Amino acid sequence: MDKDLYHRHRFPAEIIGHAVWLYHRFNLSFRDIEELLASRGVLVSNETIRQWCLKFGQAYANNLCLSRPRRGGxxxxxxxxxxxxxxxxxxxxxxxxxxxxxxxxxxxxxxxxxxxxxxxxxxxxxxxxxxxxxxxxxxxxxxxxxxxxxxxxxxxxxxxxxxxxxxxxxxxxxxxxxxxxxxxxQAQRFLSAHGPINNLFRCRRHLLSRVDVRAAREKAFFTWQIITNALAAA
Structure with missing residues (x-):
């Protein structure tokens, strides 16, 4: 993802990506995420988080769709x-x-x-x-x-x-x-981003050993870091 996407944003890609991940991965409201970030010393309003999800959520999902493997028949x-x-x-x-x-x-x-x-x-x-x-x-x-x-x-x-x-x-x-x-x-916009992001972290735990689940989770987080440009921005 181009770094210009984060141009004129006060917070780095890691924080923006983490907020978008929290919203699409868990059943949290914008105010819930605001409070979770505040507990880590990141002071950002719930409206800013909403704007992040609108701007970046679909962009992240589009990149995930481009790199996803071909599914079954x-x-x-x-x-x-x-x-x-x-x-x-x-x-x-x-x-x-x-x-x-x-x-x-x-x-x-x-x-x-x-x-x-x-x-x-x-x-x-x-x-x-x-x-x-x-x-x-x-x-x-x-x-x-x-x-x-x-x-x-x-x-x-x-x-x-x-x-x-x-x-x-x-x-x-x-x-x-x-x-x-x-x-x-609104439903189409949210669910179009929600699906690909959740696909990344869906590892079918009931079919894997604990070691394999951890490996799949680490791979998913690494892919998410690349997609959100966290590694390039570090």
Whole structure:
């Protein structure tokens, strides 16, 4: 990441990156992070932290997406409703076999057109088609898949799609300190950064030994330092 991104910022890249990491990794509010930083002697307002997350969060996520490995050949797709200002919207999400978020899209509809739009966004961002697409029994998926990816195997069964359904849990938890999303634009902006950042620190602890978990965590922190330009700015 170019150092010019931090131009005219009073705090160094390490502190900015740490604040953004805290917000996207844990269920903390801006005021919570303000207090945590104050305990370390870093006096910064919650509004400044909010501006950091808006400016740097997506930039960090974009760099992580550029360097992420190619995921497996199975895509798990699901949608969940989001209530914003009394109106119902839908968060479309795709994850791989390990539960890593591939992409998200907030839309006001849950029809064939919305499903096709999400599939196009997935193909454009990942630049490859899956071997298998797994969804629930929503008929719109089959219709959209036939138009966008006719050669891809499609499995529709509620029990097979638990990975995608579980992937919505961090969003639900994060909604509480945020007092819910205020608009589709805000939800799309936050979740587009939230997914890649959480992917980096997702190590599937239940499948690894304690030594391997520590090694994976150290690798994730090292990658985060590089992405936030902490090493170059030191």
């Amino acid at each position: 199975k895509w798990y797709l699901d949608e969940v409703y989001l209530s914003m200002n009394g109106q119902c919207h839908y968060l479309w999400r795709a994850v791989d076999r390990a539960g890593h978020v591939l992409d998200i899209l907030v839309q006001s509809r849950r029809n064939r057109h919305a499903a096709k739009r999400f599939l196009r966004k997935l193909l454009k961002g990942l630049c490859y088609a899956p071997r298998v697409m797994i969804t629930d029994k929503l008929k719109r998926y089959a219709a959209a898949k036939q138009d966008i990816m006719p050669g891809v195997e499609h499995r529709q069964h509620k029990g097979l799609n638990s990975r995608a359904e579980v992937s919505h849990q961090p969003t639900r938890l994060k909604e509480k300190p945020m007092r819910h999303f205020k608009s589709p634009t």
